[in-house]
Amino acid sequence: xxxxxxxxxxxxxxxxxxxxxxxxxxxxxxxxxxxxxxxxxxxxxxxxxxxxxxxxxxxxxxxxxxxxxxxxxxxxxxxxxxxxxxxxxxxxxxxxxxxxxxxxxxxxxxxxxxxxxxxxxxxxxxxxxxxxxxxxxxxxxxxxxxxxxxxxxxxxxxxxxxxxxxxxxxxxxxxxxxxxxxxxxxxxxxxxxxxxxxxxxxxxxxxxxxxxxxxxxxxxxxxxxxxxxxxxxxxxxxxxxxxxxxxxxxxxxxxxxxxxxxxxxxxxxxxxxxxxxxxxxxxxxxxxxxxxxxxxxxxxxxxxxxxxxxxxxxxxxxxxxxxxxxxxxxxxxxxxxxxxxxxxxxxxxxxxxxxxxxxxxxxxxxxxxxxxxxxxxxxxxxxxxxxxxxxxxxxxxxxxxxxxxxxxxxxxxxxxxxxxxxxxxxxxxxxxxxxxxxxxxxxxxxxxxxxxxxxxxxxxxxxxxxxxxxxxxxxxxxxxxxxxxxxxxxx
Amino acid sequence: xxxxxxxxxxxxxxxxxxxxxxxxxxxxxxxxxxxxxxxxxxxxxxxxxxxxxxxxxxxxxxxxxxxxxxxxxxxxxxxxxxxxxxxxxxxxxxxxxxxxxxxxxxxxxxxxxxxxxxxxxxxxxxxxxxxxxxxxxxxxxxxxxxxxxxxxxxxxxxxxxxxxxxxxxxxxxxxxxxxxxxxxxxxxxxxxxxxxxxxxxxxxxxxxxxxxxxxxxxxxxxxxxxxxxxxxxxxxxxxxxxxxxxxxxxxxxxxxxxxxxxxxxxxxxxxxxxxxxxxxxxxxxxxxxxxxxxxxxxxxxxxxxxxxxxxxxxx
Numbered sequence: 001x002x003x004x005x006x007x008x009x010x011x012x013x014x015x016x017x018x019x020x021x022x023x024x025x026x027x028x029x030x031x032x033x034x035x036x037x038x039x040x041x042x043x044x045x046x047x048x049x050x051x052x053x054x055x056x057x058x059x060x061x062x063x064x065x066x067x068x069x070x071x072x073x074x075x076x077x078x079x080x081x082x083x084x085x086x087x088x089x090x091x092x093x094x095x096x097x098x099x100x101x102x103x104x105x106x107x108x109x110x111x112x113x114x115x116x117x118x119x120x121x122x123x124x125x126x127x128x129x130x131x132x133x134x135x136x137x138x139x140x141x142x143x144x145x146x147x148x149x150x151x152x153x154x155x156x157x158x159x160x161x162x163x164x165x166x167x168x169x170x171x172x173x174x175x176x177x178x179x180x181x182x183x184x185x186x187x188x189x190x191x192x193x194x195x196x197x198x199x200x201x202x203x204x205x206x207x208x209x210x211x212x213x214x215x216x217x218x219x220x221x222x223x224x225x226x227x228x229x230x231x232x233x234x235x236x237x238x239x240x241x242x243x244x245x246x247x248x249x250x251x252x253x254x255x256x257x258x259x260x261x262x263x264x265x266x267x268x269x270x271x272x273x274x275x276x277x278x279x280x281x282x283x284x285x286x287x288x289x290x291x292x293x294x295x296x297x298x299x300x301x302x303x304x305x306x307x308x309x310x311x312x313x314x315x316x317x318x319x320x321x322x323x324x325x326x327x328x329x330x331x332x333x334x335x336x337x338x339x340x341x342x343x344x345x346x347x348x349x350x351x352x353x354x355x356x357x358x359x360x361x362x363x364x365x366x367x368x369x370x371x372x373x374x375x376x377x378x379x380x381x382x383x384x385x386x387x388x389x390x391x392x393x394x395x396x397x398x399x400x401x402x403x404x405x406x407x408x409x410x411x412x413x414x415x416x417x418x419x420x421x422x423x424x425x426x427x428x429x430x431x432x433x434x435x436x437x438x439x440x441x442x443x444x445x446x447x448x449x450x451x452x453x454x455x456x457x458x459x460x461x462x463x464x465x466x467x468x469x470x471x472x473x474x475x476x477x478x479x480x481x482x483x484x485x486x487x488x489x490x491x
Numbered sequence: 492x493x494x495x496x497x498x499x500x501x502x503x504x505x506x507x508x509x510x511x512x513x514x515x516x517x518x519x520x521x522x523x524x525x526x527x528x529x530x531x532x533x534x535x536x537x538x539x540x541x542x543x544x545x546x547x548x549x550x551x552x553x554x555x556x557x558x559x560x561x562x563x564x565x566x567x568x569x570x571x572x573x574x575x576x577x578x579x580x581x582x583x584x585x586x587x588x589x590x591x592x593x594x595x596x597x598x599x600x601x602x603x604x605x606x607x608x609x610x611x612x613x614x615x616x617x618x619x620x621x622x623x624x625x626x627x628x629x630x631x632x633x634x635x636x637x638x639x640x641x642x643x644x645x646x647x648x649x650x651x652x653x654x655x656x657x658x659x660x661x662x663x664x665x666x667x668x669x670x671x672x673x674x675x676x677x678x679x680x681x682x683x684x685x686x687x688x689x690x691x692x693x694x695x696x697x698x699x700x701x702x703x704x705x706x707x708x709x710x711x712x713x714x715x716x717x718x719x720x721x722x723x724x725x726x727x728x729x730x731x732x733x734x735x736x737x738x739x740x741x742x743x744x745x746x747x748x749x750x751x752x753x754x755x756x757x758x759x760x761x762x763x764x765x766x767x768x769x770x771x772x773x774x775x776x777x778x779x780x781x782x783x784x785x786x787x788x789x790x791x792x793x794x795x796x797x798x799x800x801x802x803x804x805x806x
Contacts, residue, residue: 042708059699060692062781202562211790213615213765359617366791368778435635435798436531438720
């Protein structure tokens with residue numbers, strides 16, 4: 001009994017344990033449900049999985065299933081970010097315990113009962129519990145906003161290295177707060193139409209209505225919701241990575257006001273799609289996205305500079321090669337910002353290119369081609385966030401030496417092979433005709449499957465290792481139970 | 492000292508192994524990329540089958556209500572007739588020969604054009620003007636075009652006679668139907684003909700098997716996913732017949748229409764206010780099974796043509 005109690009206490013009462021559980025849940029859901037579509041379906045794996053697990057799915061309900069699947073995975077990611085915030089920032093113990101407990105019950109309820117409802121017959125009690133889980137996460141979000149309240153003098157800073165106002169208001173905490181508050185509000189933009197459309201009785205996927213010139217307010221709300229929630233998850237992980245790396249100095253002072261401004265304006269733009277501001281909403285979104293991305297760029301410049309400085313500290317006049325080696329010597333600290341840069345080629349760059357040449361190129365193609373670009377680029381963006389979480393996770397579980405190098409570089413190389421291939425797949429019509437595309441499609445699919453498949457294998461190895469560790473009396477988990485993320489922030 | 496040497500030798504062996512593994516992966520990726528650049532033989536031999544389905548047959552669709560769209564809205568149509576198959580390449584070639592002779596279509600460089608009276612332009616965002624004038628019906632020299640022009644008449648590439656006419660723009664589909672005083676079916680008519688009176692997602696029922704329709708990687712006798720990919724199948728192919736070793740399932744719609752799911756997307760006739768896009772239904776040889784559900788819509792500019800888009804007419 002004591003054996004179970006101590007492990008349970010680690011898994012559900014420590015930041016690192018909670019993160020481990022959430023990563024494991026996402027890994028299992030991704031591995032199992034990823035086999036139901038794409039190449040796995042082509043190879044016949046889909047049918048085997050459906051039979052083996054006793055799934056009860058019908059074609060007519062695909063959209064609803066996918067929406068529940070997206071939400072289940074996204075809620076676990078949101079939970080991981082919340083655990084990280086609670087572990088990194090000063091939060092009162094009551095709030096920390098309450099928020100962690102509520103969001104854990106929330107995402108597990110959402111995931112277990114949502115997926116149970118969607119894929120294993122329609123038990124409506126499960127659907128109710130799925131909605132209840134989402135509501136708990138919303139409530140945890142509200143509590144987190146209260147806990148983050150940056151105007152509380154306890155959280156004021158005086159250290160000149162960190163962005164703050166004259167009165168001591170911590171601008172980084174304010175950025176966290178702004179992101180949390182806007183996330184909670186933006187969640188409503190999904191909840192309201194969700195209720196309006198009858199809890200999913202009239203589901204639709206945004207990519208399927210993108211070309212219709214007239215959309216209802218509720219349809220705009222759903223489109224706005226899915227865009228802003230992913231953007232906010234990205235902004236939050238950028239802030240988290242900044243805190244983990246101990247982002248400070250001039251770049252920090254420049255970045256934090258931009259992050260706050262960008263987050264607020266970006267949200268106003270997205271919320272504007274359900275108001276008479278809809279015609280200029282995109283312009284407001286661009287205005288908001290620019291400072292946010294600039295702030296992320298400042299983090300990148302600062303962190304790369306720091307890595308180079310630290311790596312060449314013992315060299316009087318480092319050469320370019322020495323600087324490069326210093327930059328790349330720790331893939332776990334280099335990885336997150338590299339992925340943010342890489343994102344510009346796979347997501348932001350593609351988005352801007354599409355926006356600029358929409359009518360000349362993309363809208364000449366059939367809607368189904370445009371759908372590939374739309375779904376492709378936000379899948380890549382989501383997966384980039386996942387890899388950034390894995391870099392941080394690798395560091396927080398104390399990977400060192402050769403294992404750290406292999407773990408970090410495999411994530412970078414494998415994911416980037418996959419993401420670059422997805423991007424080429426999205427854009428293939430620019431350089432190959434439909435009739436001649438098959439060999440290229442095959443090659444890209446092999447590269448995507450290789451990258452993502454091996455990444456999942458790597459994740460499985462880590463998860464099995466952590467599982468074995470849990471059976472040891474003095475395993476790594478015993479140390480992790482007491483170490484908080486804030487203690488391990490890079491100095 | 493010896494143990495240190497042992498450790499060093501072990502490490503050297505390990506890094507040697509890792510370097511080899513790196514090389515192996517790099518070579519594998521390079522080979523994959525090279526294979527991706529392989530040329531595609533668009534005229535690879537095509538199996539020829541007689542489906543015993545007459546493409547000149549029309550189905551009678553009664554007036555009345557039916558379930559339309561994903562959310563089962565109840566809609567109504569008048570009675571109409573619709574072709575039981577897509578228009579074939581042979582039918583289209585016959586049309587072109589007649590239409591060229593009486594000036595209904597003209598040669599314009601590498602394409603065949605015909606007159607379209609234009610649409611009302613409302614200036615909605617992303618809307619483009621479709622003015623009265625000559626618009627492309629089909630491209631002539633595209634390697635995927637199965638209707639060939641020898642300078643005086645149109646013929647069909649052997650083996651493709653009973654395949655659906657593809658590489659035809661919306662104007663080309665509209666022109667074909669109009670030439671015979673028919674028309675393209677509206678989306679309502681198209682879906683009703685495919686679905687019948689109930690709420691089924693596929694013309695034959697609730698679920699889809701590989702032998703029901705020609706879709707992406709459905710392993711039909713016409714596809715080779717390692718080279719040219721998926722190709723069209725003869726119209727009415729999925730009728731329960733056995734072709735060599737390949738047994739199809741009877742997959743006609745409740746009103747007896749074939750290929751209402753898969754094979755080629757089908758242009759429909761609606762022209763909607765504020766947009767120039769034309770809508771297609773049915774999914775195709777190039778789409779996954781989810782796009783073969785009867786309510787799924789696709790759209791493109793009316794000048795778009797593709798090896799995966801065809802049409803049928805209504806009257």
